[in-house]
């Protein structure tokens with residue numbers, strides 16, 4: 001395992017031996033027809049197998065879990081994804097239910113940070129979701145779009161939002177220009193004016209569900225006002241989605257303008273290649289994506305996404321039968 005930094009971004013690169021070890025672990029998981037990534041028995045096998053994952057990778061995740069660094073982002077390079085992945089899906093709500101190499105790698109790594117988790121109203125509650133451009137949805141502020149995707153905390157409106165968002169690149173975009181962009185509070189707090197900081201620490205904002213929560217769009221979501229920054233003002237948590245958070249006051253409008261400008265001038269740009277995984281600390285780091293041009297030819301950009309819950313017990317009341325999927 002090679003650990004390096006690209007500015008504030010932390011990078012962990014598997015060596016070929018570790019890559020092979022992880023690929024073998026993924027392939028040794030139950031792989032018959034019943035091996036569905038959402039099946040609790042299969043997940044139990046993954047949890048057990050994770051203990052045999054390369055020690056260097058387990059260490060890097062343990063460190064990141066303790067403190068996610070200046071960029072709140074860890075880029076893991078050199079992960080195995082099969083060569084014969086097939087065409088990039090192009091339908092809305094596409095998910096991966098089969099235990100493919102990439103899906104298995106995501107589910108394995110989730111156990112280095114906590115447990116996997118999902119939300120029933122979003123992508124049918126699948127634990128591994130395809131992030132792909134969908135014809136007709138180009139302009140949507142969702143991961144199926146291909147215009148610039150604005151900065152957001154994943155599922156910012158949700159009381160049990162994910163602790164970590166994992167995005168694994170199965171196939172890059174044709175031109176290799178699509179950038180996953182992340183920006184951490186630790187990169188912007190020192191540059192924020194005292195006035196904006198005070199206002200962001202004040203509950204004067206409302207956040208609605210994103211378009212991916214289709215069932216909740218009809219106004220049956222009870223949004224209370226909240227602060228954008230909470231906790232220690234020197235290292236606060238962040239709850240913000242540029243497209244879904246509404247400032248309820250003029251001061252709030254000014255403060256979010258300043259925050260957006262700082263995200264725009266301080267972000268980490270990640271042009272992911274196949275086998276690269278970005279792990280985002282969803283408590284302190286927003287993410288977004290630059291625009292790119294899909295061709296819908298089966299070779300478009302394809303990421304797979306899995307959410308991680310660091311403390312599964314916290315959301316027990318939302319997870320029927322102690323499963324991995326929240327009911328709402």
Ligand SMILES: O=C(O)CCC(=O)C(=O)O
Pocket residue numbers: 131142143149154165167179180181287288289303305
């Ligand atoms: O397409 C990307 O790089 C990120 C999309 C996104 O925000 C997500 O899938 O949560």
Ligand SMILES: [Fe+2]
Pocket residue numbers: 143152154287
């Ligand atoms: Fe996102």
